[in-house]
Amino acid sequence: MPPWIEYSACAVCAISGVLAAEGKRMDLFGALVLALVTAVGGGTIRDLCLGVRPVFWIQTPDFVSTALVAAVVTFVVARFGDIPNRALAIADAFGLALFAIIGTEKALLLGSPGLVAVLMGIVTGVAGGILRDVLRSEIPWVLRAEVELYATAAGMGATTFVLLRQWFPPSESHRYIGMGV
Amino acid sequence: MPPWIEYSACAVCAISGVLAAEGKRMDLFGALVLALVTAVGGGTIRDLCLGVRPVFWIQTPDFVSTALVAAVVTFVVARFGDIPNRALAIADAFGLALFAIIGTEKALLLGSPGLVAVLMGIVTGVAGGILRDVLRSEIPWVLRAEVELYATAAGMGATTFVLLRQWFPPSESHRYIGMGV
Amino acid sequence: MPPWIEYSACAVCAISGVLAAEGKRMDLFGALVLALVTAVGGGTIRDLCLGVRPVFWIQTPDFVSTALVAAVVTFVVARFGDIPNRALAIADAFGLALFAIIGTEKALLLGSPGLVAVLMGIVTGVAGGILRDVLRSEIPWVLRAEVELYATAAGMGATTFVLLRQWFPPSESHRYIGMGV
Numbered sequence: 061m062p063p064w065i066e067y068s069a070c071a072v073c074a075i076s077g078v079l080a081a082e083g084k085r086m087d088l089f090g091a092l093v094l095a096l097v098t099a100v101g102g103g104t105i106r107d108l109c110l111g112v113r114p115v116f117w118i119q120t121p122d123f124v125s126t127a128l129v130a131a132v133v134t135f136v137v138a139r140f141g142d143i144p145n146r147a148l149a150i151a152d153a154f155g156l157a158l159f160a161i162i163g164t165e166k167a168l169l170l171g172s173p174g175l176v177a178v179l180m181g182i183v184t185g186v187a188g189g190i191l192r193d194v195l196r197s198e199i200p201w202v203l204r205a206e207v208e209l210y211a212t213a214a215g216m217g218a219t220t221f222v223l224l225r226q227w228f229p230p231s232e233s234h235r236y237i238g239m240g241v
Numbered sequence: 242m243p244p245w246i247e248y249s250a251c252a253v254c255a256i257s258g259v260l261a262a263e264g265k266r267m268d269l270f271g272a273l274v275l276a277l278v279t280a281v282g283g284g285t286i287r288d289l290c291l292g293v294r295p296v297f298w299i300q301t302p303d304f305v306s307t308a309l310v311a312a313v314v315t316f317v318v319a320r321f322g323d324i325p326n327r328a329l330a331i332a333d334a335f336g337l338a339l340f341a342i343i344g345t346e347k348a349l350l351l352g353s354p355g356l357v358a359v360l361m362g363i364v365t366g367v368a369g370g371i372l373r374d375v376l377r378s379e380i381p382w383v384l385r386a387e388v389e390l391y392a393t394a395a396g397m398g399a400t401t402f403v404l405l406r407q408w409f410p411p412s413e414s415h416r417y418i419g420m421g422v
Numbered sequence: 423m424p425p426w427i428e429y430s431a432c433a434v435c436a437i438s439g440v441l442a443a444e445g446k447r448m449d450l451f452g453a454l455v456l457a458l459v460t461a462v463g464g465g466t467i468r469d470l471c472l473g474v475r476p477v478f479w480i481q482t483p484d485f486v487s488t489a490l491v492a493a494v495v496t497f498v499v500a501r502f503g504d505i506p507n508r509a510l511a512i513a514d515a516f517g518l519a520l521f522a523i524i525g526t527e528k529a530l531l532l533g534s535p536g537l538v539a540v541l542m543g544i545v546t547g548v549a550g551g552i553l554r555d556v557l558r559s560e561i562p563w564v565l566r567a568e569v570e571l572y573a574t575a576a577g578m579g580a581t582t583f584v585l586l587r588q589w590f591p592p593s594e595s596h597r598y599i600g601m602g603v
Contacts, residue, residue, distance in 0.1 A: 090565030093548075104471065109285065111294025113473025121537050175302050186274075190376070195552070197561045199378045203271030290466065292475025356483050367455075371557070380559045384452030 069158035070123050071130035073099040076152045077192050078134040084196055088135060094192050095131035096124065098155070101188035106163050106180050110170055152189055152201070160185035250339035251304050252311035254280040257332040258373050259315040265377055269316060275373050276312035277305065279336075282369035287344050287361050291351055333370055333382070341366035431520035432485050433492035435461040438513040439554050440496040446558055450497060456554050457493035458486065460517075463550035468525050468542050472532055514551055514563070522547035 077098035081091040100117045107115040117123045163184025167177040186202045193200040258279035262272040281298045288296040298304045344365025348358040367383045374381040439460035443453040462479045469477040479485045525546025529539040548564045555562040 084561060086561075086565050093552075093565055108289055108470055109296050109299060111296075111299075113294075113475075115471050115473075118471060118473075118534060118538050121535055124537060124541065172299060173302055175305060176299050179305065190274075194375055194378075194556055195562060195565065197378060197556075197559060199265060199267075200376060203267050203274055203376065289470055290477050290480060292477075292480075294475075353480060354483055356486060357480050360486065371455075375556055375559075378559060380446060380448075381557060384448050384455055384557065 065158060066162055067123065067126045069155050069162065070099045070126050073152075073155035073159070073188055074127035074130040075134045076155060076189070078131045078138065080192055080196060082138065088132075091135050092128065092131050094195060095134075096127055097195060098188040098192040099127035099130075100124065101191040102159055102163065102184040102186065103188075105187045106166065106184045109183070110167060110172070110180065112166075112170070156185040156189070156202075159188070246339060247343055248304065248307045250336050250343065251280045251307050253332045254336035254340070254369055255308035255311040256315045257336060257370070259312045259319065260332070261373055261377060263319065269313075272316050273309065273312050275376060276315075277308055278376060279369040279373040280308035280311075281305065282372040283340055283344065283365040283367065284369075286368045287347065287365045290364070291348060291353070291361065293347075293351070337366040337370070337383075340369070427520060428524055429485065429488045431517050431524065432461045432489050434513045435517035435521070435550055436489035436492040437496045438517060438551070440493045440500065441513070442554055442558060444500065450494075453497050454490065454493050456557060457496075458489055459557060460550040460554040461489035461492075462486065463553040464521050464525065464546040464548065465550075467549045468528065468546045471545070472529060472534070472542065474528075474532070518547040518551070518564075521550070 074095035077095035078091045080098070081094045084090070086094070100115075100123060104115045104117070107113070160181040162181075164177050164181030166184075167180035172180065186200075189202055190200040255276035258276035259272045261279070262275045265271070267275070281296075281304060285296045285298070288294070341362040343362075345358050345362030347365075348361035353361065367381075370383055371381040436457035439457035440453045442460070443456045446452070448456070462477075462485060466477045466479070469475070522543040524543075526539050526543030528546075529542035534542065548562075551564055552562040
């Protein structure tokens with residue numbers, strides 16, 4: 061997978077983290093923490109569980125820089141313009157889709173069996189957003205009944221990926237982006 | 242310790258996770274996440290801290306399957322029947338007792354000193370439930386004043402176990418199950 | 423750095439954890455968990471990310487004993503006397519300053535680049551308090567807009583430290599302690 065896709069996933073997650081800080085009376089530091097947690101949280105938990113060390117963003121600090129730049133730009137834009145509510149959902153869906161595939165692939169490369177690889181894909185996809193919502197003191201968005209199809213799509217994508225071991229069908233990812241409320 | 246005990250502990254924790262999702266407007270995915278977190282969360286933190294890698298449920302994915310099956314069955318049963326409120330407390334207490342002993346034993350096998358082994362027992366016992374409650378956006382049940390004797394019993398059990406290095410006296414575990422509200 | 427400084431940072435964080443348990447209807451066990459999490463949480467996440475294993479408090483259980491003793495003493499004192507509200511802020515600021523430097527130094531010793539070392543310093547400094555507030559089901563104090571300068575000072579301290587690779591200027595730490603609400 062070309063590296064720019066992983067950086068893009070990182071950036072969109074960072075954006076979703078900054079947008080999630082809105083309305084929580086957080087300052088720039090709080091927004092940056094939410095951005096970083098959303099961007100690298102899922103991959104960190106994946107690497108810790110798989111026993112990869114140090115975790116990926118210590119091996120490749122460029123992910124941290126990418127997330128920080130995306131976060132600062134979003135923070136400034138959000139001050140001046142008005143970012144629609146849908147933007148958070150769409151950014152989340154993109155990040156989830158990309159990270160689910162990345163996580164599944166990494167687990168397969170390390171020789172994990174299929175069930176573990178699918179789990180790792182889901183963890184990489186959703187854990188960042190879950191940590192973000194925990195830090196906002198809210199029930200994680202992805203666990204709520206309204207967004208049922210969202211995580212299911214990620215799981216199906218990861219399962220498909222394990223079965224096919226080939227590129228995630230783009231039609232799939234488009235489908236659940238549309239489903240984000 | 243016979244392996245079926247560890248699987249049972251996993252299953253009861255998964256059940257408590259599903260029951261905890263009730264009333265939080267979560268879907269099946271949310272309930273499964275709570276179930277898995279409760280079932281393998283404590284052991285995961287224990288393995289990460291002790292430096293065991295990969296963590297136990299990647300080495301033995303059967304734990305994940307067991308937890309998932311127990312969770313789905315509970316989810317279906319809870320839809321039709323009515324699970325009494327006490328069930329959550331009792332499932333929690335059983336899981337806590339079993340995991341506390343398992344965690345203490347694992348730390349001792351890895352050569353940890355007594356204090357660390359007792360801590361690891363407590364972590365293995367309570368961390369899963371704490372993570373579950375954090376994801377529900379509630380103050381963890383086990384930290385609240387009303388359930389004081391619950392964790393104390395686990396700590397005493399782990400300490401006793403370190404001292405005796407033998408099987409946890411069943412009378413102990415029975416006692417604090419009764420104390421669960 | 424002389425070891426007593428690290429033990430002091432551990433103790434003040436444990437004190438802040440116990441003070442944070444006030445008003446949350448927690449018992450001694452809950453207060454001890456908050457104390458330990460605040461005291462060793464940041465360093466644990468740092469060690470996990472850097473791939474140090476086992477984590478520092480398993481290598482040196484004296485940190486755990488120190489935190490537990492400080493926590494029990496604070497718990498008893500808080501029952502009888504009246505600890506001013508400012509105490510929590512000041513204990514937090516001290517712990518943050520000391521841990522930020524310790525974390526930065528540890529990352530540099532392991533050969534991390536500057537950006538990662540600064541991040542590790544911030545993580546070591548603030549993650550314990552963040553975990554403490556998550557367990558209390560509150561938005562972490564350090565992320566809120568009112569305390570903006572607090573974390574910024576830690577980041578600046580860590581950056582300064584990386585640049586100078588020498589002892590954190592005491593004037594810096596004094597400045598933001600005064601800024602704590």
